[in-house]
Amino acid sequence: MVALKSFAASGSTENVLSDLSLHIADATIKPNLVCAFYDCDHDDQAILDFLRKEFPDAAILGGTSCAGIMTEAGLGGAGSIGVLLIEDADGDYGTAGVRLEGDAADCAERALHTALENAGCAGELPELIWIYQTPGQEEAVIEGLRRVVGDRCPIIGGSAADNEVAGKWRQISQGGVMTDGLVVGVLFSSGGIGFMFQGGYEPSGESGIVTRVVYGSAGGSGIVTQSCGRQIVSIDGRPAAEVYNEWLGGVLAEKVEAGGNILVDTTMHPLGVDAGKIEGITHYLLVHPDKILENGVLSTFASIEEGTRLYSMRGEKARLVDRAGKVASAATATLSGGLSNLAGGLVVYCAGCMLAVGDGMPKVSQAVASSFGGMPFLGCFTFGEQGAILNKNAHGNLMISAIAFGK
Structure with a gap:
């Protein structure tokens, strides 16, 4: 059985983590995987220390997201932190972080093997690979991952963002905080996974x-x-x-x-x-x-x-507002059992689209929440999007990815 919970709050790092701690204490969930995305003005090390303390046995991945996050409760806005907890006692999850020094493809290949080892699944084919990385070498990262899995496994994720395209993006895994890194997550879900990768133009x-x-x-x-x-x-x-x-x-x-x-x-x-x-x-x-x-x-x-x-x-503003919900619906439709089997989801929405939509963004989070039937989800806003389109893993811009987790 797979269960998801999302939590979000806005304010100073200290205040948000205090707020999240209260919510998490009331939640009856023991996550195997923790995803965390947050405004770049927050203290990464404090966030990572908090997650390690709260969830010592969970795999961790995440990083900065342009102007905050969104969940089923709405748009987090500036200064927000969002956390998605995924509990799956019958599944396997592992993450690994690596700095992208030298050959990025080699770095990605090494990180994937380490993530598989951390999941206890060395040499196995994951149901999905989730990545979060510094912008600039996305194609090389996908090349390195494809050396191991080809296109037999979808590679979904995003490029970490800041608020002003000023290079203040970061990535986190249980290994630490990076400014020039890649985090690879391998997901072997017991409930199945649906996904979709599209643009709204x-x-x-x-x-x-x-x-x-x-x-x-x-x-x-x-x-x-x-x-x-x-x-x-x-x-x-x-x-x-x-x-x-x-x-x-x-x-x-x-x-x-x-x-x-x-x-x-x-x-x-x-x-x-x-x-x-x-x-x-x-x-x-x-x-x-x-x-x-x-x-x-x-x-x-x-x-x-x-x-x-x-x-x-x-593109048109109205299309970009509607598209996120349609992508979430399409991802859910690929899941065995569809919406009736949905435990929750992850969404990657281009930061460029987010900034263009502006005051229409609350409608975007509402559209995703409706498409996911009100189930928990976490969305980040990125400077590059990765996904599988027509059975080929690729990097694009101004795109939307959605992952639907089955129960």
Whole structure:
């Protein structure tokens, strides 16, 4: 039998932990896994020490989330901390943290093996892998995990966030607090797990082929290892920023000339990659452009391969509000028994979407709560989202992931 409980409060770290302690004392639950997400202004070490003391036998994972969290009780808001407790005496759970130093893929592979050992399941295939990491090397992390599990196991999670894209994001596991790390959780649930990974945007009509990217080398060898990267030089043989600006009707003209940050300007107008069709409907993996660099180079929050067709996408506030609930419903529908078998869930909602939705965010938490039938859930707001789409694990931006835990 699987049982979930969520707790949330806002204020100073000391006051929130005191409040949470009272709620936890009244809860009849002994968690095997504890997920904790919180505003970046909180004291990470105090949070981790609290969780270790309260739940000495539980696996721990989490980190910072942009402007707080959400639960079935509503939006936590600035200064909030949220905790999700998962009790599953017949399941197995393990986590491991590692700093992403050197080859990120190697680091991820090592962390996965350690997490499996900590779960007492070395060499076994988890039902799901949950990850929380520093932004920047998400594709390499997925590559390292896929060396072990391929696409036989969904990899779901997010990239830790702060409140101002200032690099103040952190990650926690029972091993400690990290600013440049990865936490890997392996879940062997006795009640089953459903999941979904989608975006809330549609194509606007324009598209083009990526004809050149800036890509790096492996370590200090100078050897190019892949023709993909996070700086798009050209689309259809022309400067990428110029083409993208034309797709957006010229709204970026000044920044095409001078360069600069375009993160806010492009939240409702990302790029999309065709991920394939489900029941005849094309699904897109979204990519968020963040800067225009010298010579019209377009910087993005996800890696793009040369030869990829990029689609201009558009979003609306109302669609982003509704989509979270639909993704939660879709995740629940994939669970054996559907809503009647739901114990609760985890949700990853892009921080860029959250900031764009603004005062509509209470409706987002309400939509998720309704889709989960009022069962406990915890949601975080991230600077990158990972999930399985059409049986392939991938990293995207402006996306939503939902996990539904069966009873």
